[in-house]
Amino acid sequence: MTDSKIKIxxxxxxxxxxxxxxxxxxxxxxxxxxxxxxxxxxxxxACDHDxxxxxxxxxxxxETQGLETVKxxxxxxxxxxxxxxxxxxxxxxxxxxxxxxAQDYLSKDDxxxxxxxRCIHYAIQRQDLQSQLMxxxxxxxxxxxxxRTKLNEELAAAMTKAGRDANYCFAIAFIDLDxxxxxxxxxxxxxxxxxxxxFAGRLQRSLGxxxxxxxxxxxxxxxxxxxxxxxxxxxxxxSKLEIETSKPFIVDGRDHHITTSIGLVLYDNxxxxxxxxxxxxxxAMYQSKRDxxxxxxxxxxxxxxxxxxxxxxxxxxxxxxxxxxFSLHYQPIVDLSTEKVVRFEALLRWNSPIRGxxxxxxxIPLAEASxxxxxxxxxxxxxxxxxxxxxxxxxxxxxxxxxNVSPTQLSDNGFTADVFDAIYRSxxxxxxxxxxxxxxxxxxxxxxxxxxxxxxxxAGVRISIDDFGTGYSSLAQLYEYNYDTLKIDRxxxxxxxxxxxxFVKAILALAFAMELDVVAEGVECAEQASRLRExxxxxxxxxxxxxxxxxxxxxxxxxxxxxxxxxxxxx
Numbered sequence: 001m002t003d004s005k006i007k008i009x010x011x012x013x014x015x016x017x018x019x020x021x022x023x024x025x026x027x028x029x030x031x032x033x034x035x036x037x038x039x040x041x042x043x044x045x046a047c048d049h050d051x052x053x054x055x056x057x058x059x060x061x062x063e064t065q066g067l068e069t070v071k072x073x074x075x076x077x078x079x080x081x082x083x084x085x086x087x088x089x090x091x092x093x094x095x096x097x098x099x100x101x102a103q104d105y106l107s108k109d110d111x112x113x114x115x116x117x118r119c120i121h122y123a124i125q126r127q128d129l130q131s132q133l134m135x136x137x138x139x140x141x142x143x144x145x146x147x148r149t150k151l152n153e154e155l156a157a158a159m160t161k162a163g164r165d166a167n168y169c170f171a172i173a174f175i176d177l178d179x180x181x182x183x184x185x186x187x188x189x190x191x192x193x194x195x196x197x198x199f200a201g202r203l204q205r206s207l208g209x210x211x212x213x214x215x216x217x218x219x220x221x222x223x224x225x226x227x228x229x230x231x232x233x234x235x236x237x238x239s240k241l242e243i244e245t246s247k248p249f250i251v252d253g254r255d256h257h258i259t260t261s262i263g264l265v266l267y268d269n270x271x272x273x274x275x276x277x278x279x280x281x282x283x284a285m286y287q288s289k290r291d292x293x294x295x296x297x298x299x300x301x302x303x304x305x306x307x308x309x310x311x312x313x314x315x316x317x318x319x320x321x322x323x324x325x326f327s328l329h330y331q332p333i334v335d336l337s338t339e340k341v342v343r344f345e346a347l348l349r350w351n352s353p354i355r356g357x358x359x360x361x362x363x364i365p366l367a368e369a370s371x372x373x374x375x376x377x378x379x380x381x382x383x384x385x386x387x388x389x390x391x392x393x394x395x396x397x398x399x400x401x402x403x404n405v406s407p408t409q410l411s412d413n414g415f416t417a418d419v420f421d422a423i424y425r426s427x428x429x430x431x432x433x434x435x436x437x438x439x440x441x442x443x444x445x446x447x448x449x450x451x452x453x454x455x456x457x458x459a460g461v462r463i464s465i466d467d468f469g470t471g472y473s474s475l476a477q478l479y480e481y482n483y484d485t486l487k488i489d490r491x492x493x494x495x496x497x498x499x500x501x502x503f504v505k506a507i508l509a510l511a512f513a514m515e516l517d518v519v520a521e522g523v524e525c526a527e528q529a530s531r532l533r534e535x536x537x538x539x540x541x542x543x544x545x546x547x548x549x550x551x552x553x554x555x556x557x558x559x560x561x562x563x564x565x566x567x568x569x570x571x
Contacts, residue, residue, distance in 0.1 A: 005033035007051055008120065011043035011073075012036075012058035012085060017108055021056060021085065024113050032120070040064055044076045054120050056106070058085045059093060066093055067100055074101040081127040083119055103127060129506070136503060140215040141491045142193045143200035151214035151222055155274035158224060162267055171234065173223040173296075174263040174281035175203070176289060180219035183256060189524060193494050194251045199258065202244035206237055218361075222278065234264065238296060261289035262296035314370050316354060317363055321376055325351055328383055329548035332557065333402065333519055333541045336533045341561060343400035343434065345541065346384040347548050348376070368408050377409040378418045385426035385433060387551060392428065395558045402434040402464060407444035410437065416452050419461065430460030434485060438466045442481065450481065457482050464519070468507060478514060486511045490522020490542070497527060501535060508535055 008025055012018040018036050025032040035050055037043035040063055046052060055077070059069050070082065084105035086094035094105035103123035106116060138150040146154070158170050177199065184192040196219065203213050203221060210226040225237060241260070248255035263284030271277050284299035291297070320326055330344035350358045367373040381403060388401040409415050423430055435456065442449040442465075453463050464485035465478070478486075488507055496504050504520075511518045520532050523542030532540060549557060 006031050006053045006120070006124075007033050007035055009043060009046055009050070009052045009055045010034055010036050010085075011038075011040065011055060011061070013038050013061050014058070017058065017085070017087065020108070021111065021116070024111065024116055027113060030113070030117075032117075040069065040073060044073065047077045047080055052080055054123055055080055055082045056085050057082050057102070058087075059097065060087065067096055070097045070100050070102055079127075079131065081123040083123055129510070132503070132506065141495045141499075141503075143197050143215050145200050145204075145221075146212070146214040148214065148216050151216065151224075152274045154212060154214070154224055155277065158226065159267065159271065159274065159277075163269065169228055169267060171225045171228050171264060171266045172277055172281050173225060173234075173237070174216070174265075174278065174285040175221040175223065176261045176285050177219040178259045178261055178289065180258070187252070187254075189490075189494060189522065191251050194498075195249050195256055195258070198249050198251070199245075203241065206240035206244050208237065211237070216278075222281070228266075238262070242295075260295070261285050263288055263299060264296055265299040310366065313355075313363070314366055314372070316352060317350075317367055317370070317372055320350055320352065321372070321379060325353070326376065326379065327351065327550065328380065328387065329550055330387075330554050331541060331548040332546040332554075333539050334545045336520075336529060336537055336540045339545070341545075341558065342398070342539065343402055344388075344554065345402040345436070346380060346387075346404070348380055348404075364406075368406050371408060373406045373408050374412050374414075377406060377415075378422075381418055381422035382425060385422040385428055388432060389426040389428050391554070391558065392432070394555070395562065397429075397432075400432045400434060400462075401428075402436055404436045404466070405441065407441045410441055410452055411445040411448050416455050419456060420459070423461075431462060434462035434464050436464045436466040436487065439468070453481050457484075467521075478510075478516075483516060485517040485519060487519045487521055487541075488537075493520050493522045493528055493532070493542075494524075496531060501531060504532075504537075505535055508537060512536065 010018055010021050010025075012021070018038070022034040022036055025034040035046060035052070037046050040061055043055065043057070047055070055073070057069060057073060059066055061069055064072055070084065073082065081103040082101065084094045084097045084102045085108055086105050087108045094102075094107075098105060103126055104119050106119055138147060138153075139145070140147040155172070162168050162170060177196075180192065180195075183195060196215075200213070200215065200221070203223070207213060207223065208225070211223060212226070213221060213223045216222045223237070225234065228234065245258055245260060248257055250256070263281045263286070265277055265281040265284060267277065280299040280303070283303045284297045287303060288295065288297040327349050329347045329349050331347060332341045333343045333345060334340060335342050348360060348364070350360075350363050352358050364373070367376055384401050384403050388399065392399055405415075419433070419435070423433060435453075437449070437453070442453075457463050462484040463481065464487055465481075465483045466487045467489040468486050486507070488504060492504055492507075508518055517538050519539040519541055520528075520537050521541050523529050523532065523540040523544045525544060528542075529540055529544055546557060
């Protein structure tokens with residue numbers, strides 16, 4: 001019977017307190033099996049072999065006291081929820097302990113079986129959800145490979161090891177699939193995702209024993225070639241990969257032939273961060289892409305010339321705002337229960353007279369890095385709100401607009417003033433404007449983000465968390481920032497039919513509990529929409545409902561909706 005009980009570790013050096021809690025948990029019919037430890041070190045040791053479900057940790061031990069107790073225990077033991085036992089009349093330290101990794105706290109003066117049981121079950125459930133979110137946060141859902149966040153962790157660890165061990169050396173290979181966009185454009189993202197998954201499997205089969213691989217994003221992958229000793233190590237990997245990719249990729253009965261461009265960079269002690277190595281490997285990859293015959297290129301310092309080109313684009317980007325080369329496209333977001341359009345997401349486009357239509361993925365990071373995103377973002381806010389005002393007059397005041405906000409914008413001192421100015425100029429209601437931020441955007445400068453978003457939310461502006469689940473998702477962050485809407489990243493929607501909808505269902509359950517609206521991104525087929533509708537998802541966005549359109553096409557789109565008796569004014 002004891003094997004089926006939930007093991008609860010009580011760490012307390014006071015015999016009476018330890019016995020009190022143990023007797024409460026061990027009462028007849030209890031599902032708990034209390035295990036006792038008299039010291040922090042004994043408690044840590046017990047977690048190594050006793051399959052502990054929850055730790056009840058006294059803050060005032062002989063060997064360590066206060067917050068240091070939680071910090072030391074959490075540093076030694078991860079993945080097991082901690083409930084702090086407090087005997088203090090002032091519970092401020094216990095509350096701070098929760099901020100430092102404890103799930104909850106119990107006051108010894110008031111504890112009884114009902115309170116303890118509820119607290120333990122809640123801690124287990126919350127830890128399970130946090131663990132699930134963390135696994136997803138570090139895993140790419142399309143390929144099941146580690147994602148960019150996990151890659152950065154592994155690179156940082158490798159750099160630390162190389163800094164300590166002069167005999168250890170490693171390299172990274174930045175891999176891009178050539179012309180992969182054509183596959184997505186012709187056959188759709190579903191086919192593209194399956195091809196990416198197949199490629200990931202072949203890439204893994206090309207690795208050495210101690211190598212690792214991650215999906216960097218889009219059609220880009222990064223391999224960490226560990227403990228290399230010379231060019232032969234790289235040659236072995238490249239030869240295996242060439243063999244694997246020489247065979248066609250078969251998706252939906254079609255053969256797809258994929259080639260790659262690879263940039264290689266060897267670690268040296270001049271690199272201070274994973275980002276610097278990735279930057280140089282990416283530069284080498286683009287050099288390889290320009291020279292299709294090479295297949296791969298080693299990074300060399302002469303490639304710094306790439307920075308000159310980057311500066312040229314930055315100069316053109318600065319002129320683009322003044323010369324009105326920017327425009328907005330709009331993608332509809334629909335109510336899944338009625339398929340009525342409820343709002344549009346404004347998407348920035350740049351039509352350069354020199355470069356043509358520049359993909360946002362190319363110029364937005366540059367605008368972000370150069371600070372140009374602040375004036376560009378101000379223009380987007382004004383243009384989008386003015387356009388919304390015009391559409392509301394013609395098609396009904398229930399229409400809303402969603403606008404993306406970058407980390408640099410959110411950190412800018414004038415950001416909230418820009419938002420209010422755009423709303424004032426257009427005379428739209430504040431609750432018709434929704435600002436979309438990502439988890440990483442908020443975490444870039446959490447103090448300023450909290451201040452700005454709180455001010456805007458208090459004024460009625462809606463706040464949406466975009467790409468939920470792709471970064472370090474935190475329940476505390478959801479509560480702290482008072483979001484109105486949660487957007488499920490398209491990668492989870494894309495994998496839902498293939499891998500099941502458990503995670504989407506978990507996100508929806510969390511959102512419903514917090515009374516958040518939910519938008520599923522990347523809805524491309526009726527089956528996805530139907531499944532989301534069954535799960536209770538409120539809104540959908542994706543090619544099934546409409547691609548990003550210019551303002552003229554949006555007006556035709558809305559007019560056709562009205563012609564089908566869609567009454568926007570009363571929706």
